[in-house]
Amino acid sequence: MTEHKPESDVAALSYEEAREQLIAVVGRLEAGGASLEESLALWERGEALAARCEEWLEGARKRLAAARDQPM
Numbered sequence: 001m002t003e004h005k006p007e008s009d010v011a012a013l014s015y016e017e018a019r020e021q022l023i024a025v026v027g028r029l030e031a032g033g034a035s036l037e038e039s040l041a042l043w044e045r046g047e048a049l050a051a052r053c054e055e056w057l058e059g060a061r062k063r064l065a066a067a068r069d070q071p072m
Contacts (some may be wrong), residue, residue: 010048015056023050 011017025046029039 018052
């Protein structure tokens with residue numbers, strides 16, 4: 001696995017990219033076999049990816065709420 005700092009490139013990811021990477025991280029953690037150090041790095045990356053997904057979803061919620069409040 002390539003070394004990643006948890007937030008190094010996460011801010012630039014689209015929702016779909018962050019979600020796909022999060023799925024891959026979870027798969028690696030569930031598969032086991034990683035060292036403690038690697039597992040911690042994966043966990044930290046997963047946390048950063050999950051936060052990025054939440055940012056996108058919150059932004060979408062706000063846009064939907066704003067659209068509902070605008071008269072047609």
